[in-house]
Amino acid sequence: MHVTIIGAGLGGLCLAQGLRRAGVAFDVYERDTAPEARFQGYRLRIDADGLDALAQCLPAAHVERVRERAAVARTGGRFVTPQLANADVILPPSWHDAHTDESVTEHRRRTCPATGHPEPHAPDIPGDVSVHRQTLREILLDGIRDRVHFGKSFARTTTTDDGRRVAHFEDGSHGAPGLIVAADGTHSRVREYVLPGMTPRDTGDVCIYGLTPLSTALLVLMDAHGEAATMEGSTVVFADGFAVIVQAMLFRRAPAANRPPPEGTDPARMPLSPVADYLYWAFIGPSHRLLGTRHAGTEMSGAAALARIETLTQGWHPHLGSLFAHAVPETIRTMPVRSTTSPLPWQIDNVTGLGDAVHTMSPAGGLGANTALRDAARLAYHLQSVARGHLPLPQAIAAYERDMCERAREAVRLADAGAALLAARRHTSPPSSRSASDAMHL
Incomplete structure (x- = not known):
């Protein structure tokens, strides 16, 4: 069996690592010309389910590397008003239920719906971590770089006489016959080819996100009252009709290179790009509210977006104003x-x-992202069952898709509930501080 993965994002690479671990042949094809060819985003929060998926697919040394390069959380975070007063809000159940220990335990005790055999799982992995997205992608590439082909834009598929699929690319090349997995994101070319018209709907909301170097941020946020501590965890600012998520990404500076590498570590493992500490932030709300009626639906960036943020945050607490004023426009x-x-x-x-x-x-x-990683781990498990002759490929894929869509429908529902909260302030008793960190994983 051969698996052709279209897309070298987090889910596609996690699947590739899982297939490598299972001994299943694969190739990954990515339309970007190189791993660093395109902006990949900033902070990404991996919850217990996501960590469990990584542990199922990656070598132990890779998982340890994720932990080593994760940001250090100093506080649990809080909900605040634009004046940095505590904001009383009604929490949707998703922000409590999505990451409970019971939820993770239920995932781990599940059996394969096709075979009835218990699924493998990693040792208990408490909590969650915040990582730089590009760092995680580099770790996922480590050890499989020779099977990832860049500069390959998907064009179409053909079918061999025995029913296997072949992916063809715009440069005239093609992959090996077998199974094709679409891991190419929201604008999936594979999906549009096999299921035209299934494009995800535009919700009317937008995110504006960026970063502020922490070396600058510390100078403008620290004061005699210690308000800088507000920015050491996850902070959700509830404004009128939109919200802002802020998190400090503070990375460990211990000389990890001086410690013995974990057992099983490949001495030739890929070096990781250095990442300086920063404050990550993201505005989320209706396009017309964040961008203005005249620019709604556009992809505002750089100085124009910074000017719009300055308008949106007029009258806010000076610490917040300074945070955005010192952001890097690029x-x-x-x-x-x-x-x-x-x-x-x-x-x-x-x-x-x-x-x-x-x-x-x-x-x-x-x-x-956590749902995508979970998809990858489950699909790798099902494909390993096929490779070992436990069940035929069509049965394995049908079981995977049923389970995947069931989990995805629930995740979409929880995401919609979170979006509804962020779009409208509602007052009640103070929420628990740890819930703020569950608000967003951009």
């Missing part, structure tokens, strides 16, 4: 929020998908 991006209303199994012979290619969702629930 890091500011606008992203429309799209969602797949009801993810359904594709049921296409020898083609399946994972992550945003199948179930795009709002980032407000903090579940998109």
